[in-house]
Amino acid sequence: SAEFITSIRRKDGTSVKVSVKGVRVSEGVVMGVCRDITEHARVEEALRRSELRFRSVLENSRDLVYQFNLATGTYDYITPSVESLLGYTVEEYIEGGVELAASLLHPDDRVAVQSHIDDLLVQKTIADVVPTIEYRFKRRDGVYRWFSDNRTVVRDDEGAPTLIVGNSRDITN
Secondary structure, three states, rough: OOOEEEEOOOOOOOOOOOOOOOEEEOOEEEEEEEEEEEEHHHHHHHHHHHHHHHHHHHOOOOOEEEEOOOOEEEEEOOOHHHHHHHHHHHHHHHHHHHHHHHHEEOHHHHHHHHHHHHHHHOOOHHHHHHOEEEEEEEOOOOOOEEEEEEEEEEEOOOOEEEEEEEEEEEOOO
């Protein structure tokens, strides 16, 4: 069995993208199917372009955008701005996880931040809790900076929290 993708020209001169699958039935006999995948290919290309635009915005953001997976207790994603804002590489921050993030919180802000997260996790609607909190976060060089963090909890179909998605902005000054 073999498959390949190619373009063919119809009688009317238009070009279409097709998937061609063939299977050898016996010596010298091959059965095949040719399927028009033009629309599928168009949708895939539009999705690829959309992903590139979205990634470009995130990768060039000056804010720290993140996705924290509640099931695994790890960051699934964090923008490269973590390096300019906090002095850690993406890899270091993801590897350090929640323990690193907690250690960077100013001691006077830890209870308020944990309470805020707890409130977000138990609320069923966005209107039930203010999604933004301000706190001090320590850079790698030891300097504390003020951040405004806007968080949203993503829930599964049963309403259980699965992710925390957030956007942190340095508001020092």
